[in-house]
Amino acid sequence: MRYLVSSILFFLISFCAFSQSINPLLAKDVEAQKKWVDSVYNGMTLQEKVGQLYMVQVMSSQNATKQREIIDIINKHHIGGIIYSLGGPVRQAKLNNELQALSKIPLLIGMDAEWGLSMRLDSTYAFPWNMTLGAIKNKALIEQTGKHIGEHCKRLGVHFNFAPDVDINTNPDNPIIGNRSFGEDRDNVTEKASAFMKGMQDAGVLGNAKHFPGHGDTNQDSHKTLPSISFTEKRIDSIELYPYKKLINNGLASVMVAHLNVPSLDASGVPSSLSKPIVTGILKEKLGFQGLIFTDALTMKGAANFDEVGAIDLAAFKAGNDVMLMSEDVEKGVSKIVEAYNKGDITEERLAYSVKKILQAKYKVGLHNYEPVGLYNLTKDLNRLSDDMLYEELMENAITLVQNRLNVVPIQNLEQQKLAYVGLGDASGEVFFNALKRYTKIHKIEADTPNNFEDLTSKLQAYNTVIIGLHRSNDSPWKPYKFTNDQITWIESIAKTHKVILDLFVKPYALMDLKNIDDIESILVSYQNSDIAQETSAEIIFGALGAKGNLPVSAGDQFVVGEGLPTVAVKRLGYSFPERVGMNSEKLNRIDSVAKVAVDSMMTPGIQLLVAREGKVIYNKNFGKHTYKGDEKVDYDDIYDLASLTKILSTLPLLMELEEQGVINLDTKLSTILPEYKSSNKTNVTIKTMLSHYARLRPWEPFYYKTLDSVTRRPSEKYYRNKRSEAFNVEVAKNLYLRTDYQDSLPEIIKDSELLSRLRYRYSDFPYYILKKFIEQHYDQSLEDLIQTHFYKPLGANYTMYNPYKRISGKKIIPTEIDDYYRYQEVRGYVHDMGAAMQNGVGGHAGVFSNANDVAKIMQMYLQKGFYGGKQYLKPSTVDKFNTCYFCDNYNRRGIGFDKPQLGESGPTCGCVSMSSFGHSGFTGTYTWADPEEELVYVFLANRTYPTSAGKNLLLRENIRTEIQRLIYEAIED
Template sequence: MIFTTAFNSYSQNTKNPLLSEDIELQQKWVDSIYGSMTLSEKVGQLYMVQVMSNQDEANKEKISQIIKDYCIGGIIYSNGGPYRQAKLNNELQELSKVPMLVGMDAEWGLSMRLDSTYAFPWNMTLGAIKDNKLIEQTGRQIGEHCKRLGVHFNFAPVVDINTNPLNPIIGNRSFGEGRENVTNKALAFMNGMQSAGVLANAKHFPGHGDTDQDSHKTLPTINFTEKRIDSVELYPYKKLIKEGLSSVMVAHLNVPSLESKPGYPSSLSKYIVTDILKERLDFQGLIFTDALTMKGASDFSETGAIDLAAFMAGNDVMLMSEDVGLGISKITNAYNNGEISEERLALSVKKVLQAKYKVGLHNYQPIQLENLSQDLNRLKDDALYEVLMESAITIVKNENDILPLRQLETKSIAYVELGDDSGSTFFNELKKYAKVHAISADSLSQLKGKLQPYNTVIVGFHRSNDNPWKSYKFSEAEIDWIEEISKTHTIILDVFVKPYALAELKSIDNIASIVISYQNSEIAQQKSAQIVFGALPSQGRLPVSIGDHFLMYSGISTNALKRLSYTIPERAGMSSEKLKKIDSIANYAVKKKMTPGIQLLIARSGKVIYNKNFGKHTYEGKEEVGFDDIYDVASLTKILATLPLTMELEEQGIISLDSKLSELLLEYGDSNKANITVKEMLSHYARLRPWEPFYYKTLDSITKKPDAKYYRSSRSDAFEVEVARNLFLRTDYQDSIPEIIKDSELLSKLKYRYSDFPYYILKKFIEEHYDRTLEQLVQSHFYESLGANYTMYNPYHNISSKKIVPTEIDDYYRNQKVHGYVHDMGAAMQGGIGGHAGVFSNANDVAKIMQMYLQKGYYGGKRYLKPETIDKFNTCYYCESDNRRGIGFDKPQLGDAGPTCGCISMTSFGHSGFTGTYAWADPEEEIVYIFLANRTYPNAGKNLLLRENIRTEIQRLIYEAIEE
């Protein structure tokens, strides 16, 4: 049979990819081994037998006997675990006269076959990435894993061009449907893997991408012309062969245009294997059959005969023969009968031996078992996986630029989970950015009713990520639900499956935005949520077309909005190993009862790289600290609430740093504080007293309990200031506190002295200026748009007490557990809304505000404050007077003692709180550090956190963890 019309001559005078740099030594070794073998042993080198490390002893013994009896050339590992495989491999290699080649299907990593090993994204996901250097790095790291486990051949990359969406066996295993994209990705993957010393294998020749049948179960037919196959299916092979591809796997396919025998598998076709692959494509590397036990081949001929037919067709290695002994006998007899020449046998056997030399089997070393698990699951693998998903996730529709989500204060967001797998990681990540409620329903009508309060609905479609063959389609009901709710709501549809799922939708007209996240891994879910909210840009491009909806290479780029993202330390130049020391200190603090619990967060360069919780809400309770639990942040309120509002007013020219109190509040005109300026006051350089126990004057002089003259157990117009549960202060006492402050004596000497009074004074001015409460102002000006939805005054009004960490068992004023109410007595007497205290928050929200400061007043696509304003307030104006403070912000110590570790830049700023809280930002290292605790529970007592420098010691370790 002759096919010449459609095929050009592909000969590139390619170099044998199996040759080593030391060709002479290699050839000497190959000739020596070949010359020492019997005919049967030579033929045995043509076989690679399947082994599973989780097999029973009987099967293990069977494989051992095959190795000893037939001198097989290699083994291909399948199911099992890495340690078991390594141990078994060492045992089996000891049995072999010539060390065996070890192969594996590790297309997306060893986890394709083994438990407890790393899974990189599938090829379809990688196909969405524009930067092929990332694909090369993926091949490199998979190669490193293979090599560590003693694997010499990885049967990857798949170079099938998946032009058929219904393909049941390739699909996600393909880089896509574009021949250029598939070729470039495969080449990058090949180069990366072979640079690690592991030989690549392109499969499934001549092309398994455009079929709707599975060759494991039947013999699929490829019904295309020679010209089409040449221009599409063979395109990747041409380039990879030219660039040094080590091996090719030939598929079991029926290709009528290339093989005239009806139903004759491509793996047995001399024309396909020899004439096209070896001669026209000039391929000199190893040629493997696909598994000979697959139905596409095994149904064709009698046992053993197929092995001979495959070898006669031009294959070098018979993969997973049904009967190795019978196959070897058939080939040996053919050799003895003159059907196979010595030259033909030597060609294949010596290629096998060349491959063995190239991968180092001439100097075989057993696999080291020590640290195997750690070496196969590295931080660098996590880092790469994150980058890959960030680069792959694709926005294919984005009406009115809804993504990334902005103006969070205008959004009421619901999350609807579809599919049969978990989307909890996605939902939890969404909640880091905004208030998002999960909505579930049993019927469409129920769903529509529950969604009425929301104007934005994020629909996550989650199906199993176990392997690329799992079902990816919507149910009919899910299709109807999406169509109906998209008519009445702004819908963001995020699919965590392969793109073809979207082809099932009846219409996408009403869907505002569509995101393809490709896989349902935890990292895919995290990164997709970060892209939705603009913590990361979107970069991906569709590797396939989707019905009539989207063309191949579609994709909408979006820019990041400078919101915090979440990643591992190494991606921000930090060491995970060194940061583990922080765990020890935090656990020590909890164990020694310095505080019942801790929330701890570290961010660098806009990336949260450490976010952990320790301990419980209380020593006696069972409630462990959670990420969405909130703490009374005490004096952090100063920089989280009062200061940003003050900075706004200064920008607007309403006040200046030189404004005097007599100019802000008329009643100060005749006071001893009339000429104190904002700058002096907020620098704690104004002779103001540190604080005043306002509550003390409202206690009964004898019982020391709240005096009935001032308090009631129930609310009324005359007693409406709620200071604690069932305890209400006289309404008119609100006027007394400012009067006491105004009339208070000044300190005798001007020096740095920390005081709460400035924040009482500013609170009064700000509220009078706007005629709104401080709580209302800071929510509408900052928290709502920042997505700081866990930050609030008086949380008992808004959230479950189970999410609020108690602060103290008060036996001196309120005589109850302070839980959900502000700890600070002065703030409590202002209805929980103080300028100096009263805010509750979690570490994540506090970090957002500190990051906004660090980014010179910009966050989430919005400018809150001007850079010059941040600089103006983050300045120490009285350093020469031994006063380290900025305007509102605390600053690093000037001498030996102070609020930081002493290892931090002088441009850094932050604050600490009486309850054990601490927030600090360093512009030079771009670090934000948040420490929240309730060290005051059950009583304030001795501040052991401060005494043992727990917070600043952790800060020191943060800086030690910076990698040079």
């Protein structure tokens, strides 16, 4: 008879106790589940049954005394579960395994992990807060977030995550919810919560909607007092209860009941967690919820102040709750419930109803086949690359542009911008600033110190655009987020004289502090101050990404929920993870070992390495030092002598412009562009043959030889002085000046030089001396100024320049050689190539310095058929024309200026690139290559010539650069 009653009760619980929904705790193998639940329940004593109603707080950071108390509670009161709080993942896993081993019935493990395990544990992953997720339109991303968090919980042995928070935060002054809410719009909150719940429960972790019946519209904290909700029943039904109705119908596993005073639902003044009209009458009967019902923590003042210890537990159970969460005193609570049972105030059916639901949940999460938490790779498994990738995608979709007068964002026309960054707040914006620096020249102006506004104003006079970031702590969603009064005054004052882009790395309610916004051109809400949020926001400001988010809440009358101004990306380089562009991180990281071998084997003192695919930089690392004996490690903003990369990064783009303008074409002869060549043996040499290295021109000329003393082999006094003068004005090295008129000798030597005896491919620097003269004569400007104004400044290639010793600190310039044959000094900031040095450092074939990031910008512009950053620099047809080999055979692979892949066995590439790819290499160890078919850019910068360029080129002999290229292609996923 008892079995029959039990079976009927299980059936009622499982299928038809309430008509509106089905039991979300049922497992797929429902008959096996029923058999296990009945068997366990029938074997329990009354004390054990009541113990199952309790979930006790445990911290893995607690001392041994506290942990012994927990062991005692498990042994004595047979509690049903544990809610873990502060600690670390490995400590928690070990403790959990110990406690589970002690428990007769496996413990149901819960945690507050609303934005991930990091809500409670160190060394674990923090996903964006719900307010951030509420700004995202794509609910599939929210589902992925729930799944990732669920996977983390499951890996740590957590069965219940007390998430998602479905409170509708309609009160900006809410002290406890705020960022934990998806927003103020009930439909948006419901949609996001449903997606989050689905992802998490699909991962095998049961969800929990909280805080029933709704904690979003209050300015009080139920941890400290009993907040009152004064709305009508109709309002609560249509707003606060709306998410619960939808989630219950979608399989919600559990609900947490808050400690609130809701007179319209229960006029008695009893906290909602202890209210039968609310818990049973509304949640169970009206909404038909059959999942587990948890009280909020019974230690919170909203409940604890209402009645004596133990009596609160009994009241909560009588109200209809299944699990007493964090009771003040388990022993007294159990005693009260047992006493009520023995008196007949609590029936067996009522007790069985809750206990069997708890057992159903235990079966559903696999506790009938309990296994300890594995410790191997635990921390690594809780901090995955895939988590970073998801976080990045979430921020790309969340960051919201709420004001954009004059379409200032994305920033374009970089050549017209004089940019400054001002960081406000009590947290670092260094990641944001460094990310901004990737795109163009920008200076940091210090602020946020007392009485410095006049100094700040004075410093900003040199700039026309100011990016202001409000950076507050990202440690928790409850940290302060507002502007100070001084900061508001500063912003308003700066906006009157400058274009301002204001970026808030806090929740949107900070916008309410801004009263005079008409002078501010652009305002972004980036929601959080995490590194990825800062990097992503910089990419949106410069148009590597478009803005996509919408405000999840209103911020005063000026900014309304749902608003967001979309922008379109302008195809600047972004920065991401390899897997997001179809590459394998582990395979790509094999590059590290090759680069380290090159440095450790003294093939080069240091290296900058960059790989970009599909417009995203996905590998950017530095190796080694400036010199073998020095202490200066290679940094991202250090610059290298690019040597022959100058040909395709300086002379060639200017020539391509002239070809587009009709000034020249590929068949134009030298005698046409430079009349003095009419009487030379080169009169019929064309631009096409010359740049294809198929014009019988000599490879090079050691021009400096003739300027050395024939006896000492040092610079002759006839040609050099140690001090600058009008007659000696060509600075070839520090304190070494060549005779001014000697520059004219170089073109004459080239013009009068003999041609090679037969027509064949022969690489030559001569075309770039010739073209430099033509380009400068045509524009009546120096090559140095032309390339800056036409390309480098608009591209934001602010680390790319000739003669860097004139413009930046020598500490940021990588030296190329200790010259013991010409200039007899360390060459740092002066071009290594002697012919370029004799042209005042500005050669058509050599002389440009840069870093890997800037080189990648120019190569990406080529890859995008002349388009970059919203500007068409060159026509696609022009790029294709110059990226064509017109004299291809087994000996000549060259395009017009560009090097091309080898046709035979050996050549400049790994042999694994497409034939449409192109690039160049340089004498100092530099190399860059772009492949349109794989949308791939590769940059390798080195100073292999330091300390001396004499001897064998080990980088070339050991195929270091092409071996790295091969590894890049092997990292591409099929």
